Amino acid sequence: PWQHYFELLCSFQRENGHCRVPHSYTLDSVKLGQWARLQRQYYRNYMEGKSAPITEERIAQLNAIGFEWRVKEKTQSDMWRHKFELLCAFQRENGHCRVPKRCNVDSVKLGQWVISQRQFYRNCREGKSAPITEECIAQLNAIGFEWRVDEKIKSDPWQHKFDRLR
Numbered sequence: 001p002w003q004h005y006f007e008l009l010c011s012f013q014r015e016n017g018h019c020r021v022p023h024s025y026t027l028d029s030v031k032l033g034q035w036a037r038l039q040r041q042y043y044r045n046y047m048e049g050k051s052a053p054i055t056e057e058r059i060a061q062l063n064a065i066g067f068e069w070r071v072k073e074k075t076q077s078d079m080w081r082h083k084f085e086l087l088c089a090f091q092r093e094n095g096h097c098r099v100p101k102r103c104n105v106d107s108v109k110l111g112q113w114v115i116s117q118r119q120f121y122r123n124c125r126e127g128k129s130a131p132i133t134e135e136c137i138a139q140l141n142a143i144g145f146e147w148r149v150d151e152k153i154k155s156d157p158w159q160h161k162f163d164r165l166r
Helices: 002-016 032-047 056-064 076-094 110-125 134-142 151-155 157-165
Strands: none
Touching: 002 032, 002 056, 032 056, 076 110, 076 134, 110 134
16 A cells, blocks of 8 residues: 555646645545655654664655655644635635634634634734734735725625625
8 A cells, every 4th residue: 555655646746736735635536645754753753763764765755855754834824825825716716805703614624713713903003912914904005905804795795796886
C-alpha cells in the first residue's frame, strides 16, 4: 500500500506543485494528508535513531519529488488569509459579504468568522485590544465588507440595496 499512497502523492504534487498536503485531504478514498503527516513523523523518529517503519529507499523517493520533511504550521495570518479568500468567493457568488451565522465552507465556520471580524473591528475602534490589523480592515473594506449589519438588511437584502440606490 505504501507505493499506492506514494503514487497518489506524486499526483498531488503534479497538480499542486508541492507536497504540502492538507491534513484533512482525501484522494480516491485515501486520507493522503494523514499519510503524509505520518511519513514526516516516521522520518523524525528515524533521524533520532528510533524505530520507524520508513526506509532509506522511501526517504529517497520522497526527496526525489520535493517532499518537505518540516512543514511550517499555519500562522494566524495564513489562517486569516484563507478565511478571507473563502469570504471573497462567497462575495463573488452572492454579491455581498453578509454570511449567514451558521454558514460553513470547507469545514470553516465562515459565518462565525465574519461575526468575529465585526466584533474585532468594534473593539479596535473603541481603543480595546483586538486581533485585527489595519491591513486586514483595508482588505475587508476593499471587497465591500459591511461592518454593521442590522436586522432590516438581514431580513430583506433586496430592499436594503434598493434603499441605498435612492
